[in-house]
Amino acid sequence: MRASEIQKRQNTLISAPTGSGKTLAAFLSAINDLIRQGLEDTLPDQTQVIYISPLKALSNDIEWNLQIPLRGIEKELKDSSLPEIKLRVFVRTGDTTSSARTKMTKNPPHILVTTPESLYLLLTSEGGRKMLSDVHTVIVDEIHALVGNKRGSHLSLSLERLNALTKRGLIRIGLSATQKPIETVARFLIGSNGTNGARELDCTIIDAGHKREVDLAIELPRSPLTAVMSNEVWGEVYKRLEELIKKHKTTLIFVNTRRLAERMTHNLAERLGEEIITAHHCSISKEHRLDAERRLKSGALRALVATSSLELGIDIGSIDLVC
Numbered sequence: 001m002r003a004s005e006i007q008k009r010q011n012t013l014i015s016a017p018t019g020s021g022k023t024l025a026a027f028l029s030a031i032n033d034l035i036r037q038g039l040e041d042t043l044p045d046q047t048q049v050i051y052i053s054p055l056k057a058l059s060n061d062i063e064w065n066l067q068i069p070l071r072g073i074e075k076e077l078k079d080s081s082l083p084e085i086k087l088r089v090f091v092r093t094g095d096t097t098s099s100a101r102t103k104m105t106k107n108p109p110h111i112l113v114t115t116p117e118s119l120y121l122l123l124t125s126e127g128g129r130k131m132l133s134d135v136h137t138v139i140v141d142e143i144h145a146l147v148g149n150k151r152g153s154h155l156s157l158s159l160e161r162l163n164a165l166t167k168r169g170l171i172r173i174g175l176s177a178t179q180k181p182i183e184t185v186a187r188f189l190i191g192s193n194g195t196n197g198a199r200e201l202d203c204t205i206i207d208a209g210h211k212r213e214v215d216l217a218i219e220l221p222r223s224p225l226t227a228v229m230s231n232e233v234w235g236e237v238y239k240r241l242e243e244l245i246k247k248h249k250t251t252l253i254f255v256n257t258r259r260l261a262e263r264m265t266h267n268l269a270e271r272l273g274e275e276i277i278t279a280h281h282c283s284i285s286k287e288h289r290l291d292a293e294r295r296l297k298s299g300a301l302r303a304l305v306a307t308s309s310l311e312l313g314i315d316i317g318s319i320d321l322v323c
Helices: 002-007 022-039 056-079 098-106 116-124 126-132 150-165 182-190 231-247 258-272 286-298
Strands: 012-015 049-052 089-092 111-114 137-140 171-176 204-207 251-254 277-280 303-306
Touching: 002 022, 012 022, 012 182, 022 049, 022 056, 022 111, 022 137, 022 171, 049 116, 056 089, 056 111, 056 286, 089 098, 098 126, 111 116, 116 126, 116 150, 126 150, 137 150, 171 182, 182 204, 231 251, 231 258, 258 277, 258 303, 277 286
Parallel strands: 012 171, 012 204, 049 111, 049 137, 089 111, 137 171, 251 303, 277 303
Antiparallel strands: none
16 A cells, blocks of 8 residues: 555655565655666666665665665566666765765766755755756655754755756655654645645555554662762663673663763673674764674674664664663
8 A cells, every 4th residue: 555655656654663664665666667667778877766864874774775675676577587677776975985976976876865964965066956857756764853853944945945956746755653743744744835725735644553562661770870970870880781781682772972882882891792792873984883783683782882873763673672
């Protein structure tokens, strides 16, 4: 149902649990259209689909996961003795090198994976605008993280600029597991002109709904808490985290500063071993972040200490405990 609504070229907002396939549903119709163009020998070197996510880590994750179905499609085409069709996917974020950005504008990908800020930068350059002029579908993932803040306002402006730039009507698809109130999110997705003559939203809302059982607990150290935590209190915190990590298969620990992420990782590594725990935040290198994400998914890491760089909808596999 989700893919069929999108195939009708309707603005669509999908609310469904993480891991339910909503991202693939959003891409399915666009990929099918691109493959059809390729079979008809009419697939141009143009960017037709843009996927926007709030985080660089999520962008890299989606690019990685897209390659699996694309390889499957290539195999099916080969087994059916049909022409080989190579769909190009490119990730454009703040981590992308200048040489890669130049190469992208000269040889545009069919699917562009990017962030709100990088989309804005593309819209400000002549080469970027030329590349984006053939886009017909834009997918906004984790849309709830953008509604109601400055990044969301900024993205709304970019989407309107993109809509004015494109040669055909822009289809907008929004995705998230947590949307409330969902009608407000739909209005944000389609913009100020997204109503029909009857003042109804020009957007199909698909709310799969879900209720997940959650075991919540609040723990406090035995020593009194003060404005500046003493070494005694920190010792209790590290000891308790060590116990929890050993009791669970994979533990994700969130902290609110990069400095604390590094300090906590260092102290826990001394207790548990450097090979099973690492840090993840925006100040470390792209290579280190990607390595941490891959090790977390594969189960090689027992614990990961992260800032908000790892909190939005990333496919991180099975997590037993979040602190």
